[in-house]
Amino acid sequence: MKFSPLVQELIDTLKCLPGVGAKSAQRMAFHLLERNRAGGEKLANALGKAMIHIGHCQQCRNFTEDELCQICQSPKRKISETMCIVENPADVIAIEQTGEFQGRYFILMGHLSPLDGIGPDDLGLDVLSKQLETGQFREVILATNPTVEGEATAHYIAELASKYQLTISRIAHGVPVGGELEYVDGNTLSHAFSGRKSYQY
């Protein structure tokens, strides 16, 4: 015996969400049906609109329903001479929250991964090259994740960018602020030592 067709369809489609299996999908379906029909309808609308209208910013590849995203539209950022390259839209949010960076972004939407068939073109590196060619930028900050794939991607982009006369930098590796040295892994610790800076009084 199964649920009625529409209920079953709802449960099956909910399983397309990441981290949602059969039991969670069932729980979500019943929660919406029992306690939050209005929320469910809103979600259906938002999902429908989003799947159709949201595309990529033509400049930085971030998700947006417009031609250019809000950051690329900003007059201040338009004339910025610094570009920060990140893997995911979520990274942009994390960096924006620090308020440390006021330049433009470029979002790769992933990292180089030959085994998964993800090559330079999938990361929009052709689009990136064209933007670097214009000569607007003086510095490229490589802010890909500090993982093996992220490092490889950073390395690849650094080589690509070296053709244009600009400063290429990588975000610093080291011990995270607020952590205890005792629990920091050896790799990070050796990075922290090799990357040491003269003490600022």
Next chain:
Amino acid sequence: MKFSPLVQELIDTLKCLPGVGAKSAQRMAFHLLERNRAGGEKLANALGKAMIHIGHCQQCRNFTEDELCQICQSPKRKISETMCIVENPADVIAIEQTGEFQGRYFILMGHLSPLDGIGPDDLGLDVLSKQLETGQFREVILATNPTVEGEATAHYIAELASKYQLTISRIAHGVPVGGELEYVDGNTLSHAFSGRKSYQY
């Protein structure tokens, strides 16, 4: 800085799902946008249809888009003399999977909880009374959860059903099959002892 309006709306509405917070909602939104737009559209459709068309079975209160659910429609079950009362639609599925029960169900969609303002009418006990009045049923099996609220609900329904001449039974409490006695809680263990049966050779 925030995401573009449509992306933000999608993330906000995803938070109405149970167990989904800000970070999970963000992850789900990006997953659908990046890797599974078709799945997202299907989900939007299924959700929209479900929220509008799915109502309750007029007989057993289970979720269904028809007037009667599949179980209540089944010719065999229609003439059944046994009724099993459960709290949630998921309980029906669990019982159906055992293949042990071939009668009709009644789904309370919750349990008595005066503090949350859930009284007998919210559980459809008036609908239940009318069905018991018909005299079709000979036995009512109380299969509410073995929790304090479930027991209280079972007790209330037992009193209600005692007006009609039928057998009222409660599912057995005892040690779960495959468990180890050492780890079974005392309450369950004492139930297992007081509910002991003569050994079947």
